[in-house]
Amino acid sequence: MSAPIYPGKGADSSHARLAAIFNQDENRTNWHDQTLWWVRQKRDNAARQLPEWEQLRQWASDIKDHTLSNLDAYLVEFEKNALANGIKVHWATDAAAHNSILHEIIRTNGITRIVKSKSMLTEECHLNEYLLQQGIEVVDTDLGERIVQLRKEPPSHIVLPAIHLKKQEVSDTFHEYLGTEKGNNDPQYLTQAARIHLREKFMAADLAITGVNFAVAETGGFVVCTNEGNADMGAHAARIHVACMGIEKIIPKAEHLGLFTRLLARSATGQPVTTYTSHFHRPRAGRELHIIIVDNGRSRQLGREDFRNSLKCIRCAACFNTCPVYRRSGGHSYHTAVAGPIGSILNPNLDMKAHADLPFASTLCGSCTNVCPVKINIHEQLWKWRQVIAAEGLMEPSKKIGMRFMSRVLARPAIYRFAGSAARFIMRWFPFLLKNKSLNPWYKQRELPQAPKESFRDWYKKQRS
Amino acid sequence: MLTVGLFVPCYIDQFFPQVAIASLQLLEKLGCRVVVPTNQTCCGQPMANSGFAALAAGCDKNFIRNFAGLDFIVSPSGSCVLHVKEHLSDQHAPTEAARIRNQVYELTEFLTDILKVQALTASFPYKVGWHNSCHGQRGLHLSSMSELVAPDFSKPARLLQMVDGLELILPQRVDECCGFGGTFSVYEEAVSVKMGRDRIREHEANEVDCISGVDMSCLMHLQGILNRQGSRVRILHIAEILNARS
Numbered sequence: 026m027s028a029p030i031y032p033g034k035g036a037d038s039s040h041a042r043l044a045a046i047f048n049q050d051e052n053r054t055n056w057h058d059q060t061l062w063w064v065r066q067k068r069d070n071a072a073r074q075l076p077e078w079e080q081l082r083q084w085a086s087d088i089k090d091h092t093l094s095n096l097d098a099y100l101v102e103f104e105k106n107a108l109a110n111g112i113k114v115h116w117a118t119d120a121a122a123h124n125s126i127l128h129e130i131i132r133t134n135g136i137t138r139i140v141k142s143k144s145m146l147t148e149e150c151h152l153n154e155y156l157l158q159q160g161i162e163v164v165d166t167d168l169g170e171r172i173v174q175l176r177k178e179p180p181s182h183i184v185l186p187a188i189h190l191k192k193q194e195v196s197d198t199f200h201e202y203l204g205t206e207k208g209n210n211d212p213q214y215l216t217q218a219a220r221i222h223l224r225e226k227f228m229a230a231d232l233a234i235t236g237v238n239f240a241v242a243e244t245g246g247f248v249v250c251t252n253e254g255n256a257d258m259g260a261h262a263a264r265i266h267v268a269c270m271g272i273e274k275i276i277p278k279a280e281h282l283g284l285f286t287r288l289l290a291r292s293a294t295g296q297p298v299t300t301y302t303s304h305f306h307r308p309r310a311g312r313e314l315h316i317i318i319v320d321n322g323r324s325r326q327l328g329r330e331d332f333r334n335s336l337k338c339i340r341c342a343a344c345f346n347t348c349p350v351y352r353r354s355g356g357h358s359y360h361t362a363v364a365g366p367i368g369s370i371l372n373p374n375l376d377m378k379a380h381a382d383l384p385f386a387s388t389l390c391g392s393c394t395n396v397c398p399v400k401i402n403i404h405e406q407l408w409k410w411r412q413v414i415a416a417e418g419l420m421e422p423s424k425k426i427g428m429r430f431m432s433r434v435l436a437r438p439a440i441y442r443f444a445g446s447a448a449r450f451i452m453r454w455f456p457f458l459l460k461n462k463s464l465n466p467w468y469k470q471r472e473l474p475q476a477p478k479e480s481f482r483d484w485y486k487k488q489r490s
Numbered sequence: 491m492l493t494v495g496l497f498v499p500c501y502i503d504q505f506f507p508q509v510a511i512a513s514l515q516l517l518e519k520l521g522c523r524v525v526v527p528t529n530q531t532c533c534g535q536p537m538a539n540s541g542f543a544a545l546a547a548g549c550d551k552n553f554i555r556n557f558a559g560l561d562f563i564v565s566p567s568g569s570c571v572l573h574v575k576e577h578l579s580d581q582h583a584p585t586e587a588a589r590i591r592n593q594v595y596e597l598t599e600f601l602t603d604i605l606k607v608q609a610l611t612a613s614f615p616y617k618v619g620w621h622n623s624c625h626g627q628r629g630l631h632l633s634s635m636s637e638l639v640a641p642d643f644s645k646p647a648r649l650l651q652m653v654d655g656l657e658l659i660l661p662q663r664v665d666e667c668c669g670f671g672g673t674f675s676v677y678e679e680a681v682s683v684k685m686g687r688d689r690i691r692e693h694e695a696n697e698v699d700c701i702s703g704v705d706m707s708c709l710m711h712l713q714g715i716l717n718r719q720g721s722r723v724r725i726l727h728i729a730e731i732l733n734a735r736s
Contacts, residue, residue: 045680054684062663069636078639347637349667353684386678388671388685389539391628395637408539415541428542435500435532436548445504466679471686471714474505481498481507485514485526 040386044354058352065346067295085288086400088281089337099242099275106245110307117319120150126317136232142256143167144236145183145340146269148362164226166255168219175202181356184293184342189355233259237270243278246306250299257303267315272323273336288398292341326374331409335370337399344393366393370406381419384410452476494522495560499570500532506706512729513566513597520605527556535573539672550580558586563594566729568626568704571596596630598704602645614734615655619698622665623705636665646704646728661692670711686715700724
């Protein structure tokens with residue numbers, strides 16, 4: 026299973042380095058920041074239309090808490106009802122199992138043409154790359170996903186996969202792959218071209234893959250939300266529909282759905298509801314409907330008390346849009362399928378070493394926690410992951426040595442005072458030692474504070490004793 | 491008369507003594523007896539936020555030794571106060587640690603919630619751009635937050651409104667982070683500076699004379715960028731403004 030290549034990924038593929046590369050083009054960084062801030066504002070306006078907004082968040086959080094505490098029972102209930110509806114249910118312990126189950130369905134049915142609507146789970150499992158290695162092509166049908174797929178890039182945002190691209194770049198891509206006029210950046214023209222291109226794919230497809238936004242234990246049915254109707258186009262036209270879901274997508278009852286759909290669209294894009302909110306319960310006559318229920322590390326996360334409630338996530342990306350770091354570093358700098366603050370607390374569970382940098386790609390400002398529609402304490406979990414990563418010895422040794430030295434100085438008042446006056450002395454008399462743009466990252470784009478002659482304590486001793 | 495222990499964060503002690511002096515004088519003006527434990531050092535936040543909370547044990551011990559028995563502990567830093575409130579611990583003195591966690595206040599919340607200050611004698615006839623520091627705001631709830639659907643309030647702004655001649659100006663993105671973030675400021679230098687520059691741009695467009703806030707660490711970061719850019723905008727901690735003589 027091969028992961029997609031992230032732009033600029035090299036020997037040091039840390040978020041800090043990739044983000045620094047992203048920031049080399051300040052105009053583009055500004056544009057990215059402002060575009061996503063606009064989405065955040067749309068979310069704010071939508072939330073303020075509902076005086077009960079904070080109550081809705083609390084209820085959603087409580088329902089998810091309850092569900093996660095009884096996940097085993099609800100999953101079994103869901104399976105029972107889905108089977109009774111005529112849905113074929115598959116269980117996958119990890120990404121490899123998920124991919125091979127899908128491959129098996131494709132193989133035994135002699136499928137050659139496949140469409141897929143947006144599913145972050147299949148991104149997480151690197152399904153497209155896996156199937157390509159087996160000689161099978163999957164066509165992504167979400168417009169943004171199709172754009173990045175043509176460009177052989179991973180998505181940079183879980184709701185707006187091509188948000189890192191400008192119109193001009195989309196136009197160039199479509200010119201190259203879909204034969205549109207060179208230099209025609211008109212969005213109407215470009216989406217029309219995409220529509221014609223995708224329509225052919227929909228009509229020809231034998232198998233459609235979709236994600237799952239919510240699976241209802243009580244009914245054995247599930248809901249898929251899109252704004253483009255591409256999940257419906259795929260699922261209705263193809264002979265076989267395979268829906269892929271993580272085990273955490275369960276909600277207990279149909280009556281809980283309304284709460285989550287109200288929160289999801291408002292949090293994601295500021296819409297009152299997604300354009301298409303499609304309910305699937307059973308296959309039509311002569312057709313097949315499959316569900317693959319995937320663990321892939323989720324039960325391990327469920328067992329981590331400090332991190333279990335990250336599984337409440339409904340993938341709205343409100344935390345991306347509000348995150349001042351995400352907006353100024355772009356999704357690819359997170360080098361994962363799910364970027365942003367939520368990705369930084371989910372990915373260390375999947376591979377702690379590969380993602381040890383992500384919990385540090387935050388100022389712990391807490392805005393993510395405040396916008397989260399299911400009240401995940403994201404910034405607190407970022408702090409806790411830092412502790413786990415340090416305890417596991419996954420940080421650069423130099424940072425550990427530095428911190429150990431600092432902690433020894435700061436625990437001893439006399440040494441602290443000596444170190445403080447020594448530092449001020451150097452800053453006053455030998456500033457060139459610190460004014461080095463390549464050795465001192467602070468000084469690269471910032472001046473050092475002016476070191477005073479005496480500390481507050483020195484002043485206080487003189488004045489008051 | 492209330493007795494207050496003044497908790498002076500290490501970097502304020504060393505680099506911004508004027509902020510601690512202003513806090514001390516302000517609390518005394520408002521009728522408090524202020525005790526300054528002279529063996530205090532650091533709250534341990536730099537280690538803890540870097541993943542090494544375990545290495546902060548020595549700082550915790552020293553903090554408890556210095557502030558044991560004081561009814562109120564007040565500090566001109568939202569971030570350091572939040573750290574103490576959330577993480578101060580000592581397995582040999584769990585009761586005292588818990589008591590301190592409960593009794594530690596950021597300066598402006600102490601002024602509004604405990605002293606219930608209704609008037610100040612300060613005068614500061616300038617345009618002040620306000621920076622909401624995240625830990626004070628979202629952690630200590632010093633003011634309402636733009637993400638939540640809840641009534642508007644601001645403890646620091648209420649105090650600034652009592653200052654003669656002061657014109658308070660909020661940026662459009664009223665509570666976006668400045669990008670300091672402790673060691674984030676050096677490990678993620680590019681994003682950190684970009685975030686700071688974006689905050690400054692808004693304040694400069696508003697033609698403020700100075701930028702103020704409750705956390706000198708955020709302000710130190712902004713000051714570093716302002717000075718590099720040769721800006722005329724100054725940085726002042728809110729304690730310095732509330733203590734400004736008429």
